[in-house]
Amino acid sequence: MIVEAPKKQSRALVYAGRVIQAAVFVAINYAIFFIAPRFFFIYTGLITAEIEAAISTYFLMIAFLTILHLLLKDHIIGFASAVGLGIVEALYIYIITNGGVLTLLYSGFTLTLEFKPLLYLMMALPLVNIVRQIVEYVGRSSTQPIEMVEVEG
């Protein structure tokens, strides 16, 4: 009869993995939520102090919530961070695109861009993610995982 003890990953190793994952996600978010909008607003000449402040503030919130969500995956704080992250991302996309209507002014010319269907598609990703997180959390708490020891004999 062989009794096999469950493999336990070292807690430090788990957290090291999560830190790397968080770093990668923060880098991706930096490109999507900081560099891309900033480049767009500078290139189109729409950049203002308010927009720059909004980009920085929202990016810091997104980065903070991403780190919190990934480091505390198993904790309720991690779940709350994931939901908060989705809300902040959706809100940020809506605010930074001015509700899907952008107006560019060039010496006597006015160009108005309206891209509401695209905006809703962009916002759908974080909003679906919120629902996913809630469904997963509810499912996880209602059916607690059970660790069993298989005994061969």
Place this chain on the structure above:
Amino acid sequence: MVKVRQPLISTGFRPLTLGLGITLLLTLITIAYSAYENVSYVFEGFGVGEGMPHLNVNGTHLTISNLTLANRGVYPLSIALSGWAMIGDVDLGSASTGEIIIPPKTQKQINLTLSINLTKAYTDYNLLKTILFNTTVAAFKIKANFGFQPFVAASFESGFSRNIGAALDGLTFRLRSVEPLNETHIKANIEVEFTNRSPLVVSGVLHSSLSSARQRDLQYAAAPLDVFAQPHQHYLALLTFMLPKGELVSGAWYVLELKFETFGHVYEWRSALGV
């Protein structure tokens, strides 16, 4: 170790998120591609003078013709051109092509003719007064609505303005001649001169009276003068006054009371007349 399986609804969210992400990415790429292709086509064409619209403004029409647009993108390109002409707050006319859909890989020629109804300016007293005596600015606005259906709609608005000269530009009254009529009266011929620098036809009746220098509240009226001047026409006519001898004193200045009846409005003003 036995793990509890996630509910089906939960596992279904992953492909949904992935699908949405791929859809968004593909949409953005295809829109960017279509925008690049169409914008580069427009600039290439305009660079060699191909598809360039001809813009023509004459007195009564603003015409944009031979604007050729090709859709080299992957989405149907919708385009609508509209134009307005205004003087002050008065709308002189507007026109629109309506929505034109250019399917992918096809091209269409677009023309827009805007009729400018200058007579609308006659309905506004203050505006007509300004047009008669001052240079005014006519504003023309052009708006192009276009978009890649159904994702992006854009509108491009621009305008230009043209100065419209005064209809009674350089209006002057000058004593041309004084002739004896009989023993008691003289005939004074006063020259009326102006240039119609507006695109409007000046048509009306000018009533004039000369205040007596010797007797208060006494005025001498001239026969009403029918004024008609085509755009850019130099107008010259004579007002004839029958005055008692000694009424006109050389070197003196007199006040001419003037009334101009045109398009149902009457404009009254005074002008100085040197003798």
